Amino acid sequence: MANLEVPKELREEARKHDMYLTPIAKDTYELFFGPQHMATENFSIILKMDGNRIEKAIVNPGFLHRGFEKLAEQRPYFTNIALLLRICVPESDVPENIYSMAVDEIVGWEVPERAIWIRTVVLEMARVSAWMFWIMGFGNEIGLYTPGQWAAAYRERFMRLFEELTGGRVYHIYTVPGGVRRDIPGDKWLRQLRDTVEYIKSKLKDFDEILFDNYIMFERTEGVGVMDKKFALKHAVTGPNLRAVGVPYDVRKDDPYYLYPELDFEVPVLKEGDSLARVLVRRYELEQDLYILEQLLDMGPPSGPYMVQDPKLKNLPRFKVPAGDAYAHVESTKGDFGAYVVSDGSHKPYRVHVRGPSQSHGVTVLEELLKGARLADVPVILKTLDNCPPDIDR
Amino acid sequence: MAVNDNKVENKVETVEKAEEKKPELPNTKEGRLVKELLEKAPYAEGSVRREKRIEFKVPAERIHEFLELASERFEMLMQISVVDWLKENQFELVYQLWSVSESVHAFVRTRVPRENAEVPTAMDIWPVAETYEREAHEFFGINFKGNPRLGPFILEPREYEKHPLRKDFNTLSYVKTIYGDDFDRYDESKTNYVI
Secondary structure (H helix, E strand, O other), X not given: OOOOOOOHHHHHXXXXXXXXXXXXXXXXXXXXXXXXXXXXXXXXXXXXXXXXXXXXXXXXXXXXOOOHHHHHOOOOOOOOHHHHOOOOOOOOHHHHHHHHHXXXXXXXXXXXXXXXXXXXXXXXHHXXXXXXXXXXXXXXXXXXXXXXXXXXXXXXXXXHHHHHHHOOOOOOOOEEOOEEOOOOOOHHHHHHHHHHHHHHHHHHHHHHHHHHOOHHHHHXXXXXXXXXXXXXXXXXXXXHHHHOOOOOOOHHHXXXXXXXXXXXXXXXXXXOOOHHHHHHHHHHHXXXXXXXXXXXXXXXXXXXXXXXXXXXXXXXHHOOOXXXXXXXXXXXXXXXXXXXXXXXXXXXXXXXXXXXXXXXXXXXXXXXXHOOOEOOHHHHHHHHHOOOHHHHXX | OHHHHHHHHHHOHHHHHHHHOOOOOOOOHHHHHXXXXXXXXXXXXXXXXXXXXXXXXXXXXXXXXXXXXXXXXXXXXXXXXXXXXXXXXXXXXXXXXXXXXXXXXXXXXXXXXXXXXXXXXXXXXXXXXXXXXXXXXXXXXXXXEOOOOOOOOOOOHHHHOOOOOOOOXXXXXXXXXXXXXXXXXXXXXXXXXXX
């Protein structure tokens, strides 16, 4: 056997920086999980391991370093859209919408009905494509690759529709304060969207058979990473993770925005609070989102302008917002996504603070849930919490 | 607070009334919630902004006491936003609370001077405050008394000491000092402009 002993100087240097290159005690060692691990995505967790069990986990974000909040203070209101939407990549329409909603509220605009309809459709399309992205990630973590590849292909259909609507595939820069940037392309696009929704709905059964009703999935998720109701509320866990512990909180129902009060949909709630419950809540929500899209298409887009008619909008770079502040939030697939915008009356925001849902369930909650878990459970807990590192390190 | 007055006057008539004759609050769910909290905490100022949005102003020395009271009705702390009011030489901390049972969002505002800013931690009330406080400490340099994990969180140590989200932190000059000659994107002579 080769001599694996670490040189003394290196060991002392490492200990000075609170790292241990040799086991602290018998069978205890430190393991750096991520950012190179596929499951973590620009994120790292330092695990103190005892054999196969995790003794302690320390979350280590900070691999993105983009400083969007500082940059947003140095750019005009409309330019910020192209910046802030990069916060959450799989669901880039959410930051656009919360920022636009907050600015709309500060200015006091009544957004036209047509724009409201388009914004609701875009948000729901973003949700469905984000579920597809999540199925891909989650399937891969437990070794089921086929549903992930299907999901990626179905997401591609939405990306094509988005490209036709907005000109962008992943980053849309579409929802702007006062409405949307351009009108829907026409009836053909609406027909294509309906076809896509029906197609994915018909494929849900396949997903059930291969992923959600799979023995492997149950074996890997049942009883893993359990949290209770009180813990979840104290840690401000939102979204499907909160609904999996039995709290029926959904921003679309509790603080309604856009067309949601007129739509008929259910908020799925489960009580167990383990990874399995979180997965199943997401499965039911995907079905509800497809149902919402169908309803919206049945409603049809109302006629009228798609952008607010305001003479101030003629000079966009010098567009000034009256002094004030507003907080707007929407329900994303990760949870409650909010933005707090403060204006001092100039043409740039004075402060933009984004509340990413992973700020709460990606740091303290993750550290707590990982305690006592097996090493193989780390990706499962990460993916069922649906941790999005850019929410934390904006 | 001059900045908010403008907006409030435009939007909600009820707040105008409340400011003229202090105790009057609308007879809604929000109004009753504000009244209930103000009865227990007479040192705070409260108002209704609009449906599902209420607002409190609390002096910094009693913020912990107020948050403890508020936590009975507001189960979740959504975030702690810090605004750097450079001209007034103050930091404004906005504790954003959400009540799951009442479906009401509350802004709890407090102001501290910029020099040696210190607030008691809210970790004992909502454990999630730990993360928000680490972030606020790192980006603004506010000291949260009682939080054991204040230190480099997202940033590297050399950035951590500078508090980059403060208004008097100049990103461009910082980048120039760190990257020096390698950074020719913003050359003053504009001969080496990359973008």
